[in-house]
Amino acid sequence: MDQTPLPAHDDNVERAELAAEQQHVDLVYDRVDVAARSASRIAVDGHARAQAQNVGRVREEEQTGLYERDVLVFAAARRIAELDAEHEGLVFGRLDSDKGDDQPAATAASELESLYVGRIGVRDAEYEPLVIDWRAPAAEPFYRATGTDRLKVVRRRVLRNKGPRIIGIEDDLLAPERAPEDLPVMGEGALMASLSRARGHTMRDIVATIQAEQDRAIRAPARGVTVIGGGPGTGKTVVALHRAAFLLYSDRRRFERGGVLVVGPSAAFMAYIERVLPSLGENTVSLRAVGELVDGVKATAVDDADAAAIKGSLRMRGVLSRAARDRVPNAPTTLRVFIGGATVEVDTNQLDNVRRNALRRTPRNRAGAEARKGLVAALWQRFPEDLRTGVYGDREAFGDRVTDTPAFRTFFNQWWPVLTPEAVLRWLGDPRRLQRWARNELTPVEIETLAAAIRSTADFTVADVALLDELSTYLGHPPVQESRDEEFDWLEGLSDGVNEVLTTSERRARAAAARDAEEPDDYAHVLVDEAQDLSPMQWRMVTRRGPQASWTIVGDPAQSSWPDPDEARAAMDSMLSHLQRHSFRLSTNYRNSAEIYAFAGEVIRQTLPDADLPNAVRETGIEPEHRIFDASKISEAAGDAAAELLQLVEGTVGVIVTPTQRPAVERVLAEIGDPRVVALTPLESKGLEYDAVVVVEPDRIVSETLGGVRALYVVLTRATQRMVTVNSTTHWLPSK
Ligand SMILES: Nc1ncnc2c1ncn2[C@@H]1O[C@H](COP(=O)(O)OP(=O)(O)OP(=O)(O)O)[C@@H](O)[C@H]1O
Numbered sequence: 001m002d003q004t005p006l007p008a009h010d011d012n013v014e015r016a017e018l019a020a021e022q023q024h025v026d027l028v029y030d031r032v033d034v035a036a037r038s039a040s041r042i043a044v045d046g047h048a049r050a051q052a053q054n055v056g057r058v059r060e061e062e063q064t065g066l067y068e069r070d071v072l073v074f075a076a077a078r079r080i081a082e083l084d085a086e087h088e089g090l091v092f093g094r095l096d097s098d099k100g101d102d103q104p105a106a107t108a109a110s111e112l113e114s115l116y117v118g119r120i121g122v123r124d125a126e127y128e129p130l131v132i133d134w135r136a137p138a139a140e141p142f143y144r145a146t147g148t149d150r151l152k153v154v155r156r157r158v159l160r161n162k163g164p165r166i167i168g169i170e171d172d173l174l175a176p177e178r179a180p181e182d183l184p185v186m187g188e189g190a191l192m193a194s195l196s197r198a199r200g201h202t203m204r205d206i207v208a209t210i211q212a213e214q215d216r217a218i219r220a221p222a223r224g225v226t227v228i229g230g231g232p233g234t235g236k237t238v239v240a241l242h243r244a245a246f247l248l249y250s251d252r253r254r255f256e257r258g259g260v261l262v263v264g265p266s267a268a269f270m271a272y273i274e275r276v277l278p279s280l281g282e283n284t285v286s287l288r289a290v291g292e293l294v295d296g297v298k299a300t301a302v303d304d305a306d307a308a309a310i311k312g313s314l315r316m317r318g319v320l321s322r323a324a325r326d327r328v329p330n331a332p333t334t335l336r337v338f339i340g341g342a343t344v345e346v347d348t349n350q351l352d353n354v355r356r357n358a359l360r361r362t363p364r365n366r367a368g369a370e371a372r373k374g375l376v377a378a379l380w381q382r383f384p385e386d387l388r389t390g391v392y393g394d395r396e397a398f399g400d401r402v403t404d405t406p407a408f409r410t411f412f413n414q415w416w417p418v419l420t421p422e423a424v425l426r427w428l429g430d431p432r433r434l435q436r437w438a439r440n441e442l443t444p445v446e447i448e449t450l451a452a453a454i455r456s457t458a459d460f461t462v463a464d465v466a467l468l469d470e471l472s473t474y475l476g477h478p479p480v481q482e483s484r485d486e487e488f489d490w491l492e493g494l495s496d497g498v499n500e501v502l503t504t505s506e507r508r509a510r511a512a513a514a515r516d517a518e519e520p521d522d523y524a525h526v527l528v529d530e531a532q533d534l535s536p537m538q539w540r541m542v543t544r545r546g547p548q549a550s551w552t553i554v555g556d557p558a559q560s561s562w563p564d565p566d567e568a569r570a571a572m573d574s575m576l577s578h579l580q581r582h583s584f585r586l587s588t589n590y591r592n593s594a595e596i597y598a599f600a601g602e603v604i605r606q607t608l609p610d611a612d613l614p615n616a617v618r619e620t621g622i623e624p625e626h627r628i629f630d631a632s633k634i635s636e637a638a639g640d641a642a643a644e645l646l647q648l649v650e651g652t653v654g655v656i657v658t659p660t661q662r663p664a665v666e667r668v669l670a671e672i673g674d675p676r677v678v679a680l681t682p683l684e685s686k687g688l689e690y691d692a693v694v695v696v697e698p699d700r701i702v703s704e705t706l707g708g709v710r711a712l713y714v715v716l717t718r719a720t721q722r723m724v725t726v727n728s729t730t731h732w733l734p735s736k
Pocket of ligand 1: 239
C-alpha cells in the first residue's frame with residue numbers, strides 16, 4: 001500500500017481509537033455468537049417441525065425469509081468455526097470514504113462513510129453489513145486504492161489483531177488534502193510492519209495487506225489459463241492461495257463441487273503453506289505435492305541430477321509404452337494344452353502375435369478378453385480337423401472347453417496377469433530389457449543410468465510418480481464385472497490376499513468403488529505453484545488432473561531446477577495450448593531485504609541477463625556476509641554461523657546445504673539443539689523462507705544440482721533479514 005507521511009499522534013488518541021475499533025469488533029463477534037446459536041436452534045427446530053410434518057403452519061414467505069437468513073447465518077457460523085482460532089482475527093480492515101473528487105470534501109470524520117473488511121461477511125440483526133468479506137466486490141478499493149487513484153477512499157486502516165483483540169492500527173492517508181481535521185491517522189504503514197515480522201515455520205495469509213497488482217491476479221476471472229509470473233518473493237505462492245479462496249467465494253457451487261487442486265513442489269512446501277487457506281476459512285481445497293499426485297503413492301525421495309533429467313524427459317513416453325506392451329518377465333513362452341484327444345501347442349512367435357493384436361487398440365489390463373480370444377483362435381487353428389466333432393465341433397464350443405482346462409487357466413494367469421504401473425516401472429531396472437524399449441530414444445549411458453536409478457531404491461522417487469501415472473494410462477484398469485471371471489478376481493485380489501466370501505451387495509459395492517476409482521481425477525480448477533520446476537512428464541501427469549479445468553500457473557523460469565526450462569515450458573504450452581491465456585506479473589520482492597536481493601540479483605544476472613528481477617523495497621542496512629574457511633572446517637563454520645544468527649533474529653534460521661554435505665551439517669546443528677534452526681537441501685528450500693539463512697558451499701550448489709546457478713539463486717533468495725555464505729573459495733562470487 002502507498003506509504004504516505006503520517007502525522008504524529010499522541011497516546012491518548014491511540015488508546016481512544018483502539019477502544020473504538022475494539023467496540024465494533026466486539027459487536028461482530030457477539031453477532032456471530034448469536035447467529036451461530038440461533039442457526040443451530042433453527043436447525044433443531046426445523047428438524048423437529050419437519051418430523052411432526054407441521055411445516056405448513058409457517059407461512060410461506062416467512063419460511064423463505066427464514067430459510068435465506070438461516071442459510072447465510074449458518075454459513076457464516078460454519079466459516080467462523082473453520083477459521084484458525086490461533087490466527088489473526090476476523091476483522092482486519094476499514095475504509096473511510098467520501099463522495100468523490102467532484103464533491104466537496106467532508107468537514108468532519110463523521111461525514112465519511114466507513115466500511116469494515118474481514119475474512120468473512122457478517123450482518124447485524126437489521127441485515128446491515130457489520131463487516132464485508134474481503135473477496136466481495138465492495139472490498140476491492142481496500143486493495144486497489146492508491147494515492148493517484150484513490151477510489152473515493154480517504155483513509156485506509158489495517159487493524160492488527162490477535163484473535164478477537166485489536167493490538168495495533170496502521171493507517172494510510174490516501175487523500176491528505178481531503179481529510180477532515182478530526183480524522184486520526186496512526187501507525188507506520190501496515191505493509192512494512194507485516195514484512196518485518198519474524199518468520200515461523202508456516203506461511204501466513206496476507207489478507208490485510210494484499211497489494212494492488214496482487215489483487216488483480218487474485219480476482220482475475222477463472223477462464224482458461226491464468227499465468228502469474230514474477231521473481232523471488234513477489235508473493236506468487238501466497239497470491240495463488242488467496243486466488244483459490246477467491247474462486248471458491250466467487251462461484252462456490254462450481255468450485256466446491258468440482259474441486260480445486262493446488263500442486264506444489266514438495267511435501268515440506270505443502271506443510272509450509274497448509275495453514276493459509278484454513279486461516280481464510282477455506283478447508284475444501286486439495287493440496288498435493290507432485291510426488292503425491294497418484295493415489296496411494298507418497299514419494300519424497302529425489303533422484304540425482306542425471307537420472308531425474310532422463311525420467312522427466314518426454315522421451316520416456318515411448319519407452320514406457322513399449323514396456324507396457326511387452327512380454328511379462330518370466331511368463332511361459334509356449335502354451336500347451338491336452339484337449340479332445342490331442343496336444344495342441346502355440347509357440348513363442350504366435351503368442352507374441354496374439355499379444356500385439358490384442359493390444360492394438362486396447363490398454364493392457366482391458367485387453368484380457370481379446371487376448372483370450374486370440375489364444376482360442378490360435379489353438380483352434382492347430383486342433384486337428386479330424387477331431388473337430390461333438391463338443392469340439394465348432395470354435396465356440398471348443399473355446400468354452402479349452403479355456404476351462406487347468407493348463408489354459410494356469411497359463412493365462414501367468415501370461416496375462418493384471419499389471420500394476422509399479423510392477424512395470426520396476427521392469428526398467430533390467431538394462432537388457434530397457435535397452436530393447438529405449439534404444440531409439442536413450443543413449444547407452446542414459447540406459448545404464450536409468451536402469452541403475454530404478455534398481456537403487458525400494459521406494460519410488462518424485463520423478464517416478466509421473467512415470468507411474470503415464471503407465472497407468474497405457475495399462476488401464478481391468479474391466480469390472482459382477483460375474484466370476486478373471487477380471488473379478490482382480491477385485492478379490494485387492495483384499496490383501498485374504499480370501500473373503502462376498503455377498504452380492506458387497507460385490508456390488510466393490511464394483512461401484514472400482515468404477516469410481518476409474519474416474520479420472522477431474523478438478524474444476526488446478527493451481528500449479530513453482531511451475532517452472534515441472535518436467536515435461538510431470539506436466540502430462542498434472543494436466544490429466546483437469547481435462548476440463550481452468551488453470552492458474554505460477555512460476556519464475558530463473559528459479560527453475562529443470563536443466564532445460566524451455567523444454568518444460570514447451571511441454572506446458574502443448575498441454576494447455578487449447579486454452580486462452582491471461583498473464584500477470586508481480587514486480588515487488590516482499591521477502592528479501594534490499595541488500596540480500598541486490599546480491600542474489602547480481603549472481604543470476606551473470607548467467608541469465610534477461611531474468612525478470614523484481615524490486616526489493618525493504619532496506620535493513622545489513623549486507624550479506626561471505627566467509628571463507630578451509631574445506632575441512634566448513635560444517636563447523638556453518639554451525640557457528642547458524643548459532644550467531646539465532647542470537648540476531650527472532651524467528652527461524654535455515655542452513656541450506658547439498659545432500660552430500662547435509663549429514664555432517666546436521667550433526668553440528670544437533671549440538672545447537674534449537675528448534676528454530678533447520679538444515680535443508682536447495683531443492684527442499686524452494687518456496688520457503690527464513691529470517692536468516694546460512695548458505696553452505698555455494699559453488700557445490702551450482703555443480704551438484706540439476707538447476708545449477710538457478711538453484712543457487714533460489715537459495716540466495718530465501719532470507720528475509722540476514723544471510724551468511726560459507727565456502728572454501730571465492731571464485732563463485734560475481735565479478736564486479
Ligand atoms: N502483500 C503482502 N503483504 C504482506 N506480505 C506479503 C505480501 N506479498 C507477499 N508477502 C510475503 O512475501 C513473502 C514471499 O511470498 P511468496 O512466498 O508468496 O513469494 P513467491 O513469489 O512465491 O516467492 P518464490 O518464487 O521465491 O518462492 C511471504 O512471506 C509473503 O507472505
